[in-house]
Amino acid sequence: MTVISAPEDFNTDDLYVDLTGVLGLSVYLKCEGFNFAGSVKLKAALGMVTDAERRGLLHRGSVLVESSSGNLGVALAMIAASRGYRFVCVTDPRCNPATHRLMEALGAEVRVVDNPDAAGGFLATRIALVRSLVAGDDRYVWLNQYANPENQGSHLVTTGPEIEAAFPQLDVVFVGAGTTGTLMGCARYFRSRPRPVRVVAVDAAGSVTFGDRPTPRMIPGLGTSVRPEALDESYIDDVVHVAEPDTLEACHALARRGFLFGGSTGTVVAGAADWLRRHGDATTTAVALAPDMGERYLDTVYRPSWLAEHFGPEAAAGMPQPREATITEVTPAGVVTEILPGGPALVAGSR
Incomplete structure (x- = not known):
C-alpha cells in the first residue's frame, strides 16, 4: 500500500x-504521465522548486512565475498549492483549455499573451512578460526552465x-x-x-x-x-x-x-x-x-471540429469512429440476443 x-x-x-x-x-x-501533475514535467518542477528552496530563493510570501505551454505550468501549480506559494503561469493561446482550467483549479493565476514573436510563436513574448513581472516585484521568483540546470x-x-x-x-x-x-x-x-x-x-x-x-x-x-x-x-x-x-x-x-x-x-x-x-x-x-x-x-487533438478547423476534414476523419450501440438481452431460453436500435434483433448465440 x-x-x-x-x-x-x-x-x-x-x-x-x-x-x-x-x-x-x-x-x-x-509512460511518464501517471502522477498528479499528469506529465513528465513533475520531475523538472520538483527539482527546480526544491533547489530554489534549498538556496533560499523561495520562502514564505514568494510568488512563483514561469512561462509554460501547459504541462510544466500544471506541475508547478500543483507543487505551489502543496507548499503554500502563489503561482503565476504565463502561457499563450495554444494552451489547451483543459490545462488552463486545471491550473486555475489548483489556485494558479494564468496570464495569456496573444502577440506572436518574430518567429511566429509566442515564447519570446511570454518570456518578456515574465521578465517584466520579476522586475516589477521582488516577491516574484522565476525558475527559468529554459536555463535552469535542475531541469x-x-x-x-x-x-x-x-x-x-x-x-x-x-x-x-x-x-x-x-x-x-x-x-x-x-x-x-x-x-x-x-x-x-x-x-x-x-x-x-x-x-x-x-x-x-x-x-x-x-x-x-x-x-x-x-x-x-x-x-x-x-x-x-x-x-x-x-x-x-x-x-x-x-x-x-x-x-x-x-x-x-x-x-x-x-x-x-x-x-x-x-x-x-x-x-x-x-x-x-x-x-x-x-x-x-x-x-x-480532448478539446483539441481528439475533437473533430477542432481538427477540421485547423487541419481539414481529412484529419477529423482519421479519428477512431464510435461503434453503433447495441443492447444485449438474455431470453428465458438462454439465448443471447443483440438488438440493434432501429433494426431487427440478431441472434448472437446461446448459452
Whole structure:
C-alpha cells in the first residue's frame, strides 16, 4: 500500500507500453504521465522548486512565475498549492483549455499573451512578460526552465537510470525536444555510460530548436520559437522533425488501440516510427519517452471540429469512429440476443 501526504510524492516511473501491435515496430513507450501533475514535467518542477528552496530563493510570501505551454505550468501549480506559494503561469493561446482550467483549479493565476514573436510563436513574448513581472516585484521568483540546470539534472538522476535499469541492452532512445531539459538529462546520462546508446531528439516541424524554418504550430508541448539555452547538440546523435498531421495520426492510432496519450507523446511516437523504419531492424532495442496523457487534449487533438478547423476534414476523419450501440438481452431460453436500435434483433448465440 502506498500512502502519501503531498501530491508530488507519487509518480509511477516503471510502466512501459509495447507498441508492436500499434506500429508494427518494436519500441517500448515509457509512460511518464501517471502522477498528479499528469506529465513528465513533475520531475523538472520538483527539482527546480526544491533547489530554489534549498538556496533560499523561495520562502514564505514568494510568488512563483514561469512561462509554460501547459504541462510544466500544471506541475508547478500543483507543487505551489502543496507548499503554500502563489503561482503565476504565463502561457499563450495554444494552451489547451483543459490545462488552463486545471491550473486555475489548483489556485494558479494564468496570464495569456496573444502577440506572436518574430518567429511566429509566442515564447519570446511570454518570456518578456515574465521578465517584466520579476522586475516589477521582488516577491516574484522565476525558475527559468529554459536555463535552469535542475531541469535536465532531474532527468540525469531519474529518467536516464530508470530506462537503463529496465533495458540494459538498450540501443536507441527517443526523447521529445521542448525546453530540452528531458532530452539533455537523458543524453548526458547515456553519454556517461559504457554501453553506446543512440539518443534521437524528436522535434516538431516548424520549431527553431535544431535550425528548422519557423512556422506557426497548433499543438503545444514540443518545439519552440526560441532556441533553448540548455541545448548542447554534441550530445544528440540524430534529430527527427515531425509534422503536426503525423502527430495527429500517431495519437489517433494509439487511441484506436485504447491508449489515450497527449500531443507530445504522439509526436515522439511518430518520430520514433519514422526513424526505426529507416534505421532499425529486428534486433534493435528501442525506448520512446511518453511525456503526457491525452485527457487534456480532448478539446483539441481528439475533437473533430477542432481538427477540421485547423487541419481539414481529412484529419477529423482519421479519428477512431464510435461503434453503433447495441443492447444485449438474455431470453428465458438462454439465448443471447443483440438488438440493434432501429433494426431487427440478431441472434448472437446461446448459452
